[in-house]
Amino acid sequence: MRKQLIQKVNDPMTKNDAFISIRNVNKFFGKFLAINNVSIDIGHGEFFSLLGSSGCGKTTLLRMLAGFENPTSGEIYIDGQPMSGVPPHNRPVNMVFQSYAIFPHLNVRDNIAYGLRKQKLSRAKRNAMVDEMLDLIKLPDYGDRKANQLSGGQRQRIALARSLILRPKVLLLDEPLGALDKQLREQMQLELRALQKTVGITFVFVTHDQEEALTLSDRIAVMSNGRDLQVDTPSRLYESPIDREVASFIGTMNFFDGTVKALTDGGAEIEAAGIGDVYTTNIPPSLTPGQSVSIAIRPEKLTLSSDGHGGSNSVKGMLDNAAYLGERSHYYVSIDGVPQPVAVSAQNRQRANGNAENQRPVWLGWDDNAFVVLENG
Amino acid sequence: MSGHSYIKRPNRPLQIYAALFLVVLYVPVLFLPLFSFNTSIYVKFPLTGFTFQWYIELMDREPVWAALMNSLRVGVTTSLISTGFGIFAAKAITRYRLPGKGPLVGFIMLPLVVPGIIFGVALLILISRMGIPLSLYTVTIGHVIVCLPFAIATMIPRFEGFDPSIEEASADLGENAWWTFWRITFPMVFPGILASLLLTFTVSFDEFIMAFFLSGTDPTLPMYIWSQLRFPKEFPSILALASIILVVSFAMVFLGQWINRDAQATDSKSE
Numbered sequence: 001m002r003k004q005l006i007q008k009v010n011d012p013m014t015k016n017d018a019f020i021s022i023r024n025v026n027k028f029f030g031k032f033l034a035i036n037n038v039s040i041d042i043g044h045g046e047f048f049s050l051l052g053s054s055g056c057g058k059t060t061l062l063r064m065l066a067g068f069e070n071p072t073s074g075e076i077y078i079d080g081q082p083m084s085g086v087p088p089h090n091r092p093v094n095m096v097f098q099s100y101a102i103f104p105h106l107n108v109r110d111n112i113a114y115g116l117r118k119q120k121l122s123r124a125k126r127n128a129m130v131d132e133m134l135d136l137i138k139l140p141d142y143g144d145r146k147a148n149q150l151s152g153g154q155r156q157r158i159a160l161a162r163s164l165i166l167r168p169k170v171l172l173l174d175e176p177l178g179a180l181d182k183q184l185r186e187q188m189q190l191e192l193r194a195l196q197k198t199v200g201i202t203f204v205f206v207t208h209d210q211e212e213a214l215t216l217s218d219r220i221a222v223m224s225n226g227r228d229l230q231v232d233t234p235s236r237l238y239e240s241p242i243d244r245e246v247a248s249f250i251g252t253m254n255f256f257d258g259t260v261k262a263l264t265d266g267g268a269e270i271e272a273a274g275i276g277d278v279y280t281t282n283i284p285p286s287l288t289p290g291q292s293v294s295i296a297i298r299p300e301k302l303t304l305s306s307d308g309h310g311g312s313n314s315v316k317g318m319l320d321n322a323a324y325l326g327e328r329s330h331y332y333v334s335i336d337g338v339p340q341p342v343a344v345s346a347q348n349r350q351r352a353n354g355n356a357e358n359q360r361p362v363w364l365g366w367d368d369n370a371f372v373v374l375e376n377g
Numbered sequence: 378m379s380g381h382s383y384i385k386r387p388n389r390p391l392q393i394y395a396a397l398f399l400v401v402l403y404v405p406v407l408f409l410p411l412f413s414f415n416t417s418i419y420v421k422f423p424l425t426g427f428t429f430q431w432y433i434e435l436m437d438r439e440p441v442w443a444a445l446m447n448s449l450r451v452g453v454t455t456s457l458i459s460t461g462f463g464i465f466a467a468k469a470i471t472r473y474r475l476p477g478k479g480p481l482v483g484f485i486m487l488p489l490v491v492p493g494i495i496f497g498v499a500l501l502i503l504i505s506r507m508g509i510p511l512s513l514y515t516v517t518i519g520h521v522i523v524c525l526p527f528a529i530a531t532m533i534p535r536f537e538g539f540d541p542s543i544e545e546a547s548a549d550l551g552e553n554a555w556w557t558f559w560r561i562t563f564p565m566v567f568p569g570i571l572a573s574l575l576l577t578f579t580v581s582f583d584e585f586i587m588a589f590f591l592s593g594t595d596p597t598l599p600m601y602i603w604s605q606l607r608f609p610k611e612f613p614s615i616l617a618l619a620s621i622i623l624v625v626s627f628a629m630v631f632l633g634q635w636i637n638r639d640a641q642a643t644d645s646k647s648e
Contacts, residue, residue: 066545066549067548068545068548087548087553088545088548088549089548089549089550089551089552089553090551093549094549094550095545095546095549097542097545097546098542099540099542101540101542101543101545101546103543103546103547103561104539104543104565105564105565114547114550114552114560115550115551115552117551117552117556117560118551159546162546162550163549163550166550166551
């Protein structure tokens, strides 16, 4: 995957397709390698997320796009221009900071108009642009407020407006929704996505919240320890993770050890510990018979039933634990020969009456192709 | 039970200690204004009567006015220079990763603890070796050294008090370092600058030892006071002068602290 990407990047024919091109970038802080040979291409108008836990290098990468950090080696191109040596104030990008960094001594209008000084606009033109932005962020009557009279969500919108008024080629967002409470965050997610469609600017969005990344993004780069593990669309990241690390970072995943029994046209027969033979076409290209692999399945792709049918795509287990979450329930089922309890998620289509009874035998079932095969190592 | 939390409950011994501390610190000083309104030229109890005479006499003395003007000129110049240096020193200390920052800050703060007489003598030797005639300029040099730690110490909390990403945001929105300083940094640290100007002016205005070693023929006000102490007849007027300096100094430092009261608190609200 990585090799393919680098080749694609170095190919002059495809080079112009990428609006932002991060190539073989390394970043050391002292002896600490914060970014480890990352190459990512981001298309024009894309909503692109950098997803990872704290310390994975996502914010460092974003700050390198903004020009606040310089790569130790490698190059970043934005709209075809190499960015080495270009200071932040000369880059065609703007950033929404995690703390929003609203200028506390200026009112809302002056905050939004801050970057317009160099454009030498007439007062009327400038006011019109600020009004337009205030409308866009749905705060038309807030122009004269001071920063300390604003709520978190309002500050966030002003930080957005302050950047968007300059019509940047790229908008960088550093966990802009992290400080908001859950309801406001969900509302702002929708608004952010709608806004991005309206203005048509490339967004690079940093988050540690996988749900947020899945909701908002066209594509996501999953990062860990300074490396990009997988760059893909939300659905492909979820359905076809490249390895166990990505699989366990996005959502919940059940893993089983297995061996490749046979390769048939486009699919593989896997003999898995504890659950028998599994057939799936979600396989990596370089699979060979006899190879030891992991197979993985999402909790919602398993079905749970009390009465066994003993078919091929099912296995008997013991219900250990159940958690009622309203719209759905989570069940944990232990199976002989599988070290971890298997997580099952099921929608509560019937009204729940009382607590589910634990420690009873249940049957797990699945469809063909519900499993994904991951190479070990 | 008492309605106070553990850390905020009243502490009687500490209150007594604080009261004693203030008494010991300020009661001796209060004798100056007290006797400056006394009709007798001798500083002793009982008081003989109330008068403004010494204050009025002060107004008619030409050398007092000359010394005051000298002190004002030195004080204003000193406060401007040391505050100017202080802004950039405080910015460097708080914003940049400097090698050996700790020792460096220590050295900058050293004039606070090195006896003034040592600095005075050292500077006197240096300046006379270099053949520079002693004047109010040399006094100003000495005062800048004395005042710089005050300026830096006043300004550091200001710089520490605001989120560095605010300056980054300005750069991100297209302003270079120069414009970022004038549009963002300067207005945000401005209360600190005012406080520093007031404090360093006061320190310079009240400073005696450096002025003693480094001044030429023009005395500053504290030097004038010292020269008049030999004449008992002049003493009540000196008390009056000292009282005025006391009140003005206190007012200026208090004003500076009040202007700068929200250092570090300004931006914590916005987090």
